[in-house]
Each structure stands twice: as structure tokens, then as C-alpha cells.
Amino acid sequence: MGRQFPFRHYLLAVSLLFPGGVLGQATRLIANTSARQTVNLDGQWQAIVDPYDVGFLDYRARPLTNNNAFFKNYKPQSPSELVEYDFDTSGHLYVPGDWNTQRDSLFFYEGSVWYKRSFDYVKSPKERAFVHFGAANYKAFVYLNGEEIGRHEGGFTPFDFEITNQVRAKDNFLVVRVDDTRRSDQVPTVNTDWWNYGGITRPVSLVILPESFIQDYSIQLKKGSTEQITGWVQLNGLPLQQSVAIRIPEAGIEKTFKTDSRGHAEFSFNANLQLWSPESPKLYAVEIAGETDKVTDRIGFRSIAVQGTDILLNGKPVFLRGISLHEEAPTRPGRAWSEDDARTLLGWAKELGCNFVRLAHYPYDEAMLRMADQLGVLVWEEVPVYWMIEWENPQTLNNAETQLKEMISRDHNRASVIIYSVGNETPISEPRNRFIRQLIDDAHSADATRLVSAALQPTGAMQGDRTTLQINDPLGEAVDILGTNEYIGWYTGRPEDTDRTDWTSPFNKPLIMSEFGADALFGYHGASQTRWTEEYQENLYEHQIAMLKRIPFLRGMSPWVLKDFRSPRRTLPRFEDYFNRKGLVSDHGERKKAFLVLQKFYHDVQVQPPK
Ligand code: GCU
Numbered sequence: 001m002g003r004q005f006p007f008r009h010y011l012l013a014v015s016l017l018f019p020g021g022v023l024g025q026a027t028r029l030i031a032n033t034s035a036r037q038t039v040n041l042d043g044q045w046q047a048i049v050d051p052y053d054v055g056f057l058d059y060r061a062r063p064l065t066n067n068n069a070f071f072k073n074y075k076p077q078s079p080s081e082l083v084e085y086d087f088d089t090s091g092h093l094y095v096p097g098d099w100n101t102q103r104d105s106l107f108f109y110e111g112s113v114w115y116k117r118s119f120d121y122v123k124s125p126k127e128r129a130f131v132h133f134g135a136a137n138y139k140a141f142v143y144l145n146g147e148e149i150g151r152h153e154g155g156f157t158p159f160d161f162e163i164t165n166q167v168r169a170k171d172n173f174l175v176v177r178v179d180d181t182r183r184s185d186q187v188p189t190v191n192t193d194w195w196n197y198g199g200i201t202r203p204v205s206l207v208i209l210p211e212s213f214i215q216d217y218s219i220q221l222k223k224g225s226t227e228q229i230t231g232w233v234q235l236n237g238l239p240l241q242q243s244v245a246i247r248i249p250e251a252g253i254e255k256t257f258k259t260d261s262r263g264h265a266e267f268s269f270n271a272n273l274q275l276w277s278p279e280s281p282k283l284y285a286v287e288i289a290g291e292t293d294k295v296t297d298r299i300g301f302r303s304i305a306v307q308g309t310d311i312l313l314n315g316k317p318v319f320l321r322g323i324s325l326h327e328e329a330p331t332r333p334g335r336a337w338s339e340d341d342a343r344t345l346l347g348w349a350k351e352l353g354c355n356f357v358r359l360a361h362y363p364y365d366e367a368m369l370r371m372a373d374q375l376g377v378l379v380w381e382e383v384p385v386y387w388m389i390e391w392e393n394p395q396t397l398n399n400a401e402t403q404l405k406e407m408i409s410r411d412h413n414r415a416s417v418i419i420y421s422v423g424n425e426t427p428i429s430e431p432r433n434r435f436i437r438q439l440i441d442d443a444h445s446a447d448a449t450r451l452v453s454a455a456l457q458p459t460g461a462m463q464g465d466r467t468t469l470q471i472n473d474p475l476g477e478a479v480d481i482l483g484t485n486e487y488i489g490w491y492t493g494r495p496e497d498t499d500r501t502d503w504t505s506p507f508n509k510p511l512i513m514s515e516f517g518a519d520a521l522f523g524y525h526g527a528s529q530t531r532w533t534e535e536y537q538e539n540l541y542e543h544q545i546a547m548l549k550r551i552p553f554l555r556g557m558s559p560w561v562l563k564d565f566r567s568p569r570r571t572l573p574r575f576e577d578y579f580n581r582k583g584l585v586s587d588h589g590e591r592k593k594a595f596l597v598l599q600k601f602y603h604d605v606q607v608q609p610p611k
Helices: 007-017 339-352 366-375 394-411 430-446 495-500 534-549 593-607
Strands: 037-040 043-049 092-095 112-119 127-133 139-144 147-153 159-162 172-179 204-210 213-221 228-236 243-248 253-258 264-270 284-289 294-299 304-307 310-313 320-325 356-359 378-382 417-424 451-456 459-463 466-470 482-485 501-504 511-515 554-557
Touching (some): 092 112, 213 294, 228 243, 294 366, 310 554, 320 339, 320 378, 320 511, 320 593, 366 378, 366 394, 394 417, 417 430, 417 511, 495 501, 495 534, 534 554
Antiparallel strands (some): 043 092, 127 159, 139 172, 213 228, 228 264, 243 253, 304 310
């Protein structure tokens, strides 16, 4: 093509393509796809790395629709025809997987990559077919057989598109353009302390369903109750009016309800069930059976509520012995996505003595939440409203709301999930307060059974030689549980300063100390005042724990962080090398000294819960 065009034109063109900013999802999320009839599309996909989006825009930055568009997967029809792309000779990338850890040349790459996967599927007449993505970071443009079928924005939530009328028996080609370019109006925005792993990072499948199928359902204990189940079922496709049975065979429960003309039924009934808790994570097989479709799920029943400064699990006060994580694989570089990854990471948390994890700072793969259900680990999950978001940009708000609703829609039957977090370390301002209050309301209206929190900003004052830190962030009024991050002894002051630090809050609510910590390079030893040593981190944890024990309204904590993780903000050679080293476990799975300090504290708390 030869003639280059100024890059900013390209960015402008891309933003014009999505006037709404947010990419609409073709269909409402299909619940529990792993329990449906599926065709797995994981494995090696052909891939074209396209830093200048030449497969998407022409040299005038106008969207391509002719055969030059990569989604056409076009082949030259004669030796003289010019076609400048070819999936068949462009190499492969694994799906699921981030591209950054699959090729050294893509380690720092941010931009577009085109993926192609061919498949055959003989659909029977009465079937409907959908393509389901666990997630793709950050924007995904999905095409089937040369036609666009949908777009999605947000790197950490699932999406599906119906392909019933597009799929053919043989030689389907599914093409996905994934663009993880960071932009200020996005969620998260341009600055994060985690790696911007790009790609189709979670499993992809074809989901085969009957003409009228069970789209979604919610079956949970009523808020504050331990014996009344409430819920709903939503059908998709005609006939919408059906009788639907809810069966919990092990508890001898079978209830039948009728869906209305919109395919919706609400229900409520009493049930004498063994309650789910970390000590006994009881899951029941639950069947939702309509006249044309049936789906089975494994659901735990527990109640979660706050009462003054207490958090009540099944009506009893609970202390959340937690740890924060990032969704990185435990024993290999890159994003985690599998059941094994989840089992290992949660296993390490349980080895620490945890009954709680904070899944920072974005929704994780569904496998993690289902594993938390199974292993009995309470969960704080979060949408990536992180640091400086464009608070006054309506598209950005719409985007954050969509990601929140997608997360809740996917996880509202998971007993382990007790807290939805709608922000992390966001600076106090009226536009920010309005933005996050809207998310808090959205979460409460989408799911009345769970608690809402955020990592809020504390303010502090010295009195004599003591410091009093106050959690008086105006959002403290709207959240159910206060969360706050503090880095006394790392970013501010010395570890010993915690000995002279007290905490107060005007809100009669429980506090979760959602982050504290220090960096340590595994195997680097020295005096406890020497930064980067294991001894410095160990000493900091000892002082932090002593301070936390003195906070009267503390009801949980999730220190930063379980494992060293990749961050583009961490450039210090030898000590960081693009890793945040605040892990209690190194990036090679080695336990640091502070791991034992926290483990001992959690053991003591189990023996003698704090008052
Ligand atoms: C912040 C932030 C984390 C970050 C951590 C750190 O509090 O929430 O995402 O990694 O501090 O600086 O290590």
C-alpha cells in the first residue's frame, strides 16, 4: 500500500466505529454453558498479528468490507490477484491463552490480533446454535463465514452470539479480531498495575440448544433467610409459556411453576437444607426442567448479611481470613483459566488458612468461582473500575455497568460469591461518587442477596506521635461493607509506624482491609529494614497484623498478594523485572517467610476468632 496515514486518524476512525463506545452483546448470557450440549473449539487457532489494523481499515481508516478484510478469509482466485493476508501461513496461537506468553515477540504487544478457527457442524432442524466465549481481552469483533455476528467490550466477562441461521454443515470459518489497545475511556483505563494480557484468554465453545431453552435462572436463599428459597427462571424461544420444575432430589424437593408470556417465572418455597459454608461446602444437584429443555447445576445454599459491624454467614458472625489474587496461572506464565489453575491457586490460599479470597481487580474465569464453591472459599469479586476512570463519560459508565451486570448474571448462583466490588482506589470527587453510587445501585438491584463493597480511600491525621486513619470516604454510606487499602511500611513510612496507627470510621459497618503488603524477592535475605528482603516483608506482616487486631470493626482482610505477578509498571532490574513482588509465594511457587507469619495468624484466628 506504501502510503502511510497518521496513527491518530486510525484511533479516531476506530472510536467512530463504536459511537456508543460499548459494543452490544447479541444475546443475554446463556447460564451454565458447561452443563449444556457443547462442541469445544479450544486448541490451536490460526492467527495474524495486525498492529496497524490493515485487516480492518483501509488506508483512509475507513472500515473494510471487501475481500481485503481479514474476516473474509479470502484466497486469490488467480496468480495475478493481489491478496495480502493468509491465515493458513500466518502461524498459530493457543486458545484459551494470552498471546503475550506464547511468543517472545508478543510479550509487550498491545493492538489487534486476528484469530481463525474452522469447524464443521451438522445442525438438526429443531436446534439452535450459539458461539460462547469465556472472555477475550479487550474488544472482540466476531465473524462467521465472512459475516459479522457480534462485538463485545470488556476483557473479563463472557459473551455469546446466536449462529443458528449462519452455521453450515461443513467448513465454517469463525474469525475473531481481538484488540487490547488501552484507551482512556475504557474500563479499566490506560493505567493498571497488572499485565495487559491480550487474546482469547478463556475457553470457546459451540452451545447447542433446543428452539425454546432455559436461558437463565436464579435459585438462592432469600436475603437474611436460611430456609426460604427464592428465584426465577427465564426461557428463550417459543413456546415461552411452559411448566418448569425445580428439583433438588437429595432434599426431596420438586416444585413446578408456570412461565408467563415473556417466558419468565418467579418462585419461592421453604426448604430444609444443609447450609453451605467454608467448613462444609455442601453443594446440591439442582435440576431446572422445562417442557423443551433441562439443565442441572450444583448449587450451595447459604445466607450472607451485615449487622452493624458484623458480617453474618448463615446468621453467625464470620471473620474473613483472606488473600488477594491476580488471575495468573500458578505454575506457568500467563493468564489462568482452567479448573486445575483454580484448584491450585485456591489450594495455596487454603494452605495459608484462608476462608476468603479477593479476586482482584476483574471477574475471573467461571472455573474459579465453581472451584471456590467446591472447596469452600468465600469470594470478593470485582469489576475493573480501577484508579482513574473517565467518571463523566456516559459511555464509560455504560461500559462499567455492562461488565458488572455480566459478572452478576454469570455468578449469581455461586454460594462462594458473597461480595461484589465496584471499585479500587478511586480518587474522591463528586463525578466519581456519582459513577460508583450508580454501580452500587445496579449491583443491589441485579442481586439483592449479596453485599456490595469497594476499596475506598482512607484519610489520616497525626495526633502527637499517633496517627489516626479514618475511613470516611462518602461512598462508605452506600456500600454494605467498607474496604480499604493501605501500604504503611512500604509506600508510606516504616513497618513500625503501624504500632502508632489507629483506625476509625463514622460508618457503623464492617471493614475488610482489602490490601496491605510489601515487595520481597524470594531468596533475597538481609536485615528486616532492608527493602526487597524476605525479612522486610516478614517484619511488615508482623506489625500489620498487630495493628489490624486493634481495629474494633475489622471483620476481614485480603493482604496483597498471594503470588508475585507481572506488571508493566515494575521495571527495577534484579528485584522486579516486570513483576510486582508483593506475593507471599514467588512466581516459581516458592513460599516466602511472610507466608508463615500470615499462616500462623490465620491458624490463631481459627482457634480464637477476634472479638
Ligand atoms: C494498589 C493496587 C494494586 C497494586 C498494589 C501495589 O493498591 O490496588 O493493584 O498492585 O497497590 O502497588 O502493589
